[in-house]
Amino acid sequence: MNNKTLAFVLYLIFFLSSISVYGEEQIHTHREYKQHFNSKENPQSLYATQAIDLKALLPINKLIPKLVGDQVVFIGEQHPRFDHHLNQLSIIRGLYLKHTNLAIGMEYFQQPFQKYLDQYIAGKLTTHDLIKKTEYYDRWRYDFRLYEPILKYARAHHIPIVALNAPTEIVQKVGRDGLGKLTTQEKTQIPTDIDFSDEEYAHRLKRIFKDHPQFFGSFETFYEAQLVWDETMADGAAIFLKDHPDTYMVVLAGNGHFAYGSGIPNRLYRRLPNIKTSIVLNDWERTIEPTVANYTLISQEKELPNAGFLGLMLEEIVDHGLKVEDFSKESPAKAAGIKIKDKILALNDQSISKMSNIKEVMWDKKPGNEIIVKVSRSGLIGEEQELVFKVILK
Numbered sequence: 001m002n003n004k005t006l007a008f009v010l011y012l013i014f015f016l017s018s019i020s021v022y023g024e025e026q027i028h029t030h031r032e033y034k035q036h037f038n039s040k041e042n043p044q045s046l047y048a049t050q051a052i053d054l055k056a057l058l059p060i061n062k063l064i065p066k067l068v069g070d071q072v073v074f075i076g077e078q079h080p081r082f083d084h085h086l087n088q089l090s091i092i093r094g095l096y097l098k099h100t101n102l103a104i105g106m107e108y109f110q111q112p113f114q115k116y117l118d119q120y121i122a123g124k125l126t127t128h129d130l131i132k133k134t135e136y137y138d139r140w141r142y143d144f145r146l147y148e149p150i151l152k153y154a155r156a157h158h159i160p161i162v163a164l165n166a167p168t169e170i171v172q173k174v175g176r177d178g179l180g181k182l183t184t185q186e187k188t189q190i191p192t193d194i195d196f197s198d199e200e201y202a203h204r205l206k207r208i209f210k211d212h213p214q215f216f217g218s219f220e221t222f223y224e225a226q227l228v229w230d231e232t233m234a235d236g237a238a239i240f241l242k243d244h245p246d247t248y249m250v251v252l253a254g255n256g257h258f259a260y261g262s263g264i265p266n267r268l269y270r271r272l273p274n275i276k277t278s279i280v281l282n283d284w285e286r287t288i289e290p291t292v293a294n295y296t297l298i299s300q301e302k303e304l305p306n307a308g309f310l311g312l313m314l315e316e317i318v319d320h321g322l323k324v325e326d327f328s329k330e331s332p333a334k335a336a337g338i339k340i341k342d343k344i345l346a347l348n349d350q351s352i353s354k355m356s357n358i359k360e361v362m363w364d365k366k367p368g369n370e371i372i373v374k375v376s377r378s379g380l381i382g383e384e385q386e387l388v389f390k391v392i393l394k
Contacts, residue, residue: 060297061094071241073091073278075091076253077255081301082303092154103160105162106252107254108147110166111163113133127364131363167189200262201263235267308371314355336391338391343376345375347373372388374387
């Protein structure tokens with residue numbers, strides 16, 4: 001990472017590591033630190049306002065020695081921020097130099113697709129095959145290029161990638177109808193022990209729900225869906241660590257799953273009470289306070305390079321595929337001869353039936369690349385013509 005994109009670490013109050021000691025008590029987890037900080041014996045807890053020494057900011061490489069003693073490091077993100085994923089990769093590289101027995105747990109992939117991640121790391125699947133077989137653009141949808149550097153590094157160094165997330169179908173059903181509506185078979189895909197006791201977490205989630213109530217049946221079902229996410233990911237990490245007790249793990253997910261330890265960290269700790277952990281957040285977007293994490297990173301925003309685009313506005317018609325609805329300004333597809341109401345049949349000989357198929361083909365294309373587009377066009381008397389166009393992406 002060059003100097004312009006070098007991330008700096010904001011040192012919150014005290015660092016958590018294997019040698020961190022407050023009084024006579026050694027603190028091994030973020031949860032224990034929260035308990036210590038909020039205790040009456042801790043004089044800092046008496047002050048609502050805290051000061052941050054800006055001269056104490058650390059370059060990200062200086063953070064690595066503080067994390068090497070922790071078996072699990074949670075690194076959060078704002079999903080669309082490319083610099084956050086570069087920060088994650090920087091920490092992974094530093095930890096791998098210390099622990100070659102490292103694994104990476106990812107929110108972006110769902111547990112039923114684990115075998116395809118294993119095949120990818122083993123060199124038996126291409127990146128394009130991984131995207132397709134994990135149904136990435138149906139289930140996660142963020143630009144795959146955000147995560148590609150981490151995945152390429154893991155593959156090059158044979159670092160296991162662990163799919164942590166619950167199936168989309170389960171989470172959506174719970175969010176809409178509640179846990180009680182899951183079938184017996186569906187319940188086998190999530191943990192049976194879901195902890196509802198964190199009232200502070202519920203309160204924070206209620207504020208989020210008020211901004212997006214249209215996506216869920218009620219706050220109760222929204223809360224249940226969030227806990228299904230958190231518990232499933234914590235359970236997936238715990239199962240892997242129980243099967244590989246000498247392995248270190250980095251867990252990657254959104255900041256909200258880690259903040260205050262409420263989402264995944266405390267639920268992992270419940271399953272593995274002796275494990276040592278740290279939480280690192282990327283540009284925490286809410287109030288910065290000592291109990292939110294062990295570290296938060298502050299980085300210059302970095303955008304992905306411009307992707308090549310067709311300049312098509314498509315309408316997805318159930319059971320009828322994708323039809324051209326309009327064109328963007330200076331559309332290369334329009335310039336090539338494609339027309340409104342054309343049905344997209346294939347890109348580069350890969351069949352197209354839904355929007356995710358477009359993304360599977362286009363994710364790594366750059367301006368100037370050529371794409372072969374096959375369309376179906378209705379004639380004057382109703383007959384269908386198949387036409388092929390060469391489109392130079394902009």
